[in-house]
Each structure stands twice: as C-alpha cells, then as structure tokens.
Amino acid sequence: MQSDSARQMFTPKMLSVLREGYDLGKLRCDAVAGLTVAIVALPLAMALGIASGASPEKGLITAVIAGFLISALGGSRVQIGGPTGAFVVVIFNVIGQHGYDGLLLATLLAGLILVVAGYAKLGQVIKFIPHPVITGFTAGIAVIIASSQVKDFLGLRAGKVPADFVLQWGAYWQAIDSINWATLAIGAASLAVIILLRRFAPRAPGFLVAVVLASVVVALLGLPVETIGSRFPDIQGGLPMPGLPELSLAKIREVLPSAFTIAFLAGIEALLSAVVADGMTGTRHRSNQELVGQGVANVASALFGGLPATGAIARTATNVKAGGLTPVAGMLHAAFVLLFMLFATDLMAWVPMAALAAILFVVAWGMSEHERFMALMRMPNGDRAVLLLTFALTVFVDLTVAIGVGVTIASLLFMMRMSESVQIQDIRKAVPDAEFDADDLQQRDSLPDGVEVFRINGPFFFGVASDLLDTLRRVGQPPRVIILRMRLVPLLDASGVRALGDFVRQASAGGTRVILSGVQTQPAEMLRRAYLGADSGKVLHAPDYAAALQLARDMSGGE
Numbered sequence: 202m203q204s205d206s207a208r209q210m211f212t213p214k215m216l217s218v219l220r221e222g223y224d225l226g227k228l229r230c231d232a233v234a235g236l237t238v239a240i241v242a243l244p245l246a247m248a249l250g251i252a253s254g255a256s257p258e259k260g261l262i263t264a265v266i267a268g269f270l271i272s273a274l275g276g277s278r279v280q281i282g283g284p285t286g287a288f289v290v291v292i293f294n295v296i297g298q299h300g301y302d303g304l305l306l307a308t309l310l311a312g313l314i315l316v317v318a319g320y321a322k323l324g325q326v327i328k329f330i331p332h333p334v335i336t337g338f339t340a341g342i343a344v345i346i347a348s349s350q351v352k353d354f355l356g357l358r359a360g361k362v363p364a365d366f367v368l369q370w371g372a373y374w375q376a377i378d379s380i381n382w383a384t385l386a387i388g389a390a391s392l393a394v395i396i397l398l399r400r401f402a403p404r405a406p407g408f409l410v411a412v413v414l415a416s417v418v419v420a421l422l423g424l425p426v427e428t429i430g431s432r433f434p435d436i437q438g439g440l441p442m443p444g445l446p447e448l449s450l451a452k453i454r455e456v457l458p459s460a461f462t463i464a465f466l467a468g469i470e471a472l473l474s475a476v477v478a479d480g481m482t483g484t485r486h487r488s489n490q491e492l493v494g495q496g497v498a499n500v501a502s503a504l505f506g507g508l509p510a511t512g513a514i515a516r517t518a519t520n521v522k523a524g525g526l527t528p529v530a531g532m533l534h535a536a537f538v539l540l541f542m543l544f545a546t547d548l549m550a551w552v553p554m555a556a557l558a559a560i561l562f563v564v565a566w567g568m569s570e571h572e573r574f575m576a577l578m579r580m581p582n583g584d585r586a587v588l589l590l591t592f593a594l595t596v597f598v599d600l601t602v603a604i605g606v607g608v609t610i611a612s613l614l615f616m617m618r619m620s621e622s623v624q625i626q627d628i629r630k631a632v633p634d635a636e637f638d639a640d641d642l643q644q645r646d647s648l649p650d651g652v653e654v655f656r657i658n659g660p661f662f663f664g665v666a667s668d669l670l671d672t673l674r675r676v677g678q679p680p681r682v683i684i685l686r687m688r689l690v691p692l693l694d695a696s697g698v699r700a701l702g703d704f705v706r707q708a709s710a711g712g713t714r715v716i717l718s719g720v721q722t723q724p725a726e727m728l729r730r731a732y733l734g735a736d737s738g739k740v741l742h743a744p745d746y747a748a749a750l751q752l753a754r755d756m757s758g759g760e
Contacts, residue, residue, distance in 0.1 A: 211320070211490050213274045215528040227526050234525030235533030238281055238516050240406040242268070242534060243541055245516075245564070247429070247549065248557040249284040250508065252349055253292035255301065256433050257549060258542070259508050260284045262440060265539045267498040267510030272531025275494030276324075276487030277475040281516040281531045282498060286564050287466050288509045290345050290600060293364055295459045303456050305446035309503035310453065310460035315468055315496030323468075324488025330469060331615075333580075333588040334607035336573050341595025341603065343569035350558035350565075354388040356381025356426060366596050384426045388555030391415045395563050408560050415556035416548075429557075430550025438546035440539070443504040462601050463499075467511040471495045474512030481521045515567060583614040616662070625657050625672050651681035652753045658689045661697035661724070669700045679711035682753040686746055688719030698731045705733065705740050714756060716741040718749035 242264050250260025264283040271282025295304045318324075348366060351373055352359050359376035363369050391411040398407035419426055429436070475486040495511060502510050520530055577588045591607035648654065655672060685701075693701075705715050717740055720728065725742075728734050735742040743749035 210487055211493065213490060213494060214276055214278050214487065215273050218527040228529065230524045230526050231530035232533055234520050234523035234530040236537055237523040238520050238534040239537035240409050241519055242283060242516055242538055244408045244412045244557065244560055246284055248560045249286065249289060251557060252289045252346065252561055253508060254296045255508060256436065257429055258436050259506065261538060261542050262505055263502050263507035263510050265440065265535045266505045266507055267502040269532050269535035270498035270501055271494055271510065271512065272528040274497050276490030277478055278484050278527055279478045279482060279517060279520050279525050279530065280475055280512045281520050281534060282510050282512050283516065284508050285470060285511055285513050286346050286568050287342055287470050290342060291462055291466065292508060297364060299456055302446050305503045305506065306452060307456040307459040307463055308499050308509045309446060310457060311463035311467060311509060312496045312499030312503065314460060314464040315492050315499060318468060319489045319492030319496060322489050324472065324492050330608065331587065331611035333577055333584050334591050334604065334611055336570055336577055337588040337591030337607060338595050338603055340569045340574050341592045343565040344596050347562055347565040350561045353554040354558040356384025356555065381426065383424045384555045387415050387419060387424065387426055387553050388559050391556040391559035392562060395559060411559060412552055412556050415553045416551040419553050420551050427554045428550060429552045429554065432554065436546060436549060439543050441506050446503065463509045467495050467499060467509060468492055471512035474514040474517050477514055478517050478521060481518065587611045587614065619660065625655055625668050649754055652684065653680045654684040654686065656686040660692040661690050662692065662694040669704050679713045682714050682716060682756050683708055684716045684718055684749045684753055686718050687724060690724055691721060693724035693727045698727050702731060702733060714741065716743055716749045716752055718743040718746050
C-alpha cells in the first residue's frame, strides 16, 4: 500500500489524465487555452529574455522547452511554465559574473538540485516560508524589474547601466537630458493600451495588442526608437541543437551558489503557482513530482541554451480562465510558441523596446502584490519588520541574503512568540480554567505538605528551557516531592531535555524527588534517549496526575 502511495506521489499528472481517459472535447478546450496562453507568453517571454541580460529568442526557447516539459512531467494539471520575472535579477547577475555559459551551467545544476529535492520529498517546504518573507521578496524583485526598464521606457542614452539599484538611478539621473520623446510616447501609449484593455476588455490579449500596435506605428511613421531588430540584429529562428555547457570542477564551484538560488526560486514559485491553481480548479497538485518536473525542465532548457524556468502564476491563471483542463494545454502552448519562432521570427525585429518595457512595468506591478503588502503593514511590529527588512535587502543588497535573513528573523520571531505562549504554572496559585477539571481542583486543595505541583503548558523547547530552572529557584525551601504535569506538552527538544535533566539534578541535590505525569509519546521518547525515562531511576513517571499525586503522598507520608 505504501509503495502504491509513493508511486502515485511521483506520477506526472499527464499520466493520470491519460489513465482517466482523454477525448476530443478535452482536446478542444486545451487547444483554445493553449493558444490563449501562447499569445500572452510570446511578448512576455521576449521581454523577460531581454530584461535578464540575454536576448529575446532565449526567452522563447525557454517557453518552448521548459514550458512543454513542466506540463508533461509536472505534478499539476494546469501549471504553465516558462521564464518569469523572479529570475530576472538573478540571471542578470549570473551573466555579469560568469558569462552566459556560466548561466547555462548554473541552470543545469539547479535542475539537478530540484530533481533531488523532489525525490527527497521536500515539496512541502513552501509551508515553512513565512508570508512576510515571500511578500517582501517578490515586492523587492518587482521594484528591481521596474527600475531596470526605465532606460528603455525613456529611451535614455545611458550606455551600460549598472545592476546595483542605487548606482542604476545615479546613471539615469546623469542621462536624464537624453530622453527620447518618441520612445517615451510609444512606451506610454503601450502602457495605456495594456491598462485600458485590462479594465474594459479583460479577455483581450493586452500584451500582444500593445506590441503589435506599437510595432505598426513605429514602422509606418519611421519613428527614431530602438527596436528588438536594432539591438539584436542576429536573432535566429527555431530551436538550436542541444549541447552541454563548459564543464569543469572550478566552474561548478563558482556557479554552485547561483545554482542553489535558482533552484530555490524555481521551487518556491512553482509550488506557489500550483497552490494558486489548486484554489482555482479544486484539484490537488503533487508537490514532489512538481519539483521533479521543474528540475528536468531546467536541465533541458540549459541544454538548448535557454534560461531558468518555473511555474508562472499569471500564465497559469490565464490557462485556467481560458478553459484549460489538463497538462495538454501547457504542452500545446509551447507548441504554438515554437510555431511562431519557426515562421514569424522576422516580425520580432519591429517590436519597440519601449513596448516591452511597458509590459514589464505591468508584470512588476502584478508581482508587487501591493494589496498584500499593505495588509501586512497592518500586522504586529514583528511581521512588519520582517516584511520591510526582506524588501529592503532584496532591493539594496542581494536576493539570497534577503531570503536568508528574512527566514532567520521570522523564525526567531516565531520562537519568541512560542516561548511567550508556553506557561509553567504553580498549581497552588493557578487560576481555574478549562484545563482543570473538578478532580484537579479538589486534588489541588488537598495537596499534602512537602509536595509542589507545576503544570507545563505548550511545547517545551530551547526558548523556554531556562524558565524551568527559574521556577525551581523560586520555590524557596526545597519540597520533598515536585510533580511536573506534562500532559499539555506535545513536543520536547534537546534543550528542553537538558533543562529537565538539570532540574532533576538540582532537585535531587536538595533532597527533592521529581515525578513526571502524563508524558506524551514524543517527549517520552526524548526522555528515554536522555536516560530520563521511566526505568532510569533518576525520575519517576506516572500515567496521569491522580497517579502522580498518590505516588507523592506515599513518598511524603501524607494521607
């Protein structure tokens, strides 16, 4: 039974769909959805390829190769994969440091890391990334993407613009007198078309309409604006032959940190997108197989000279809204993009860079999740601090640093809050509540002399371990017996075990015996491993409070 469950966990959704039966009606729905998504993906893939410091066909190659494999091998029925805005900053920096061949190697390694992560069943990791960290991170990336497009949107003659945010805006300011007003007009008009279509005709392919209109206007009027053709005169149509990037131990060591960053981003965004898709369709994705599919897709993308890829939330939502039912829709979307590359590559040369900048402004605005950002700003100070710190580090320092620091601070904040929720109560002074039943109250009032009772409420971990010793110090005159009620302790970590051990030793040194009552399974196993179990002789165990109290009476000579 377990092997069947594991086999299903690592079965691509495409195979499940075929087993269920696939008919002409489903193919028709998937074909319409695939074409719709391809129309959205065409200009977006080109824009992301250029913004990443590569070229437009690299984005299209990624949409074809990775998009096909993510749908064919992934764990979601409706996931659409390809290049996304989250990678723009990482790709730009990797190309700047290691060249494009270094990016291909990093992408290939990231794919292998994702495959290993999938088979290691790390698909549930998304649950442990705090929401303020994700929101601050994506909002920071949105700011960086929008900032990187200012030059093309305004037509500035600023040469090669630095990747650093502060230096970037310094370069913009120095070149502000070189604004190309025709370029600005094309960019502003493209942005207006996209916004108006989203407002009044949401089903229309706003990105494609804006690009086509801008290209026609530039061609007919002969406007002096930069286009894809003027910046990339040697664009090749179709797919290149696959090949391995340059492999060497030294090169692998150099790009490995970038590979882990790419794998992390790909995994997180893919799983987020799959969760969003589940919410829209009522289905359930297979998270571990999704990581495996993402990994294979990134390896293949690198072999064909493409960019890193992951699940694209906006394109996945478009697929669902267009009626996509199965992974075939994503595979057909890749096929339609390939047809464009084979037969319409020459048309790309007419696309103005300002129109692509307008598209990326809209993408950045969508990534910013401004509503969630503002909602989190109304949360307690700790959550606001994590959000703003992650955002600031993403924009001004580094993506990896932002994630690492954000998760660390959020984890420390969580542990601090957990420690505040854990209580160690003197049962003689405790206020009656729902945790005390009638027998508890009666037994509390009839405690024999020389017996103290404390109740621990909550997980006993390193954040609260020292509180137990403080409790012992507050007792004053050492009692004959101390009962620690542990029925409400679901978890005990190594620090908690050590604190209990120190508590028992210090109590024994004062002539006090310790009884643990109602110990749950996990804490009992931890105590056994630390030689504080029922058969250790160092501490007594009782199944419940009543038994512990009777044991204490027998030991203290009370009635």
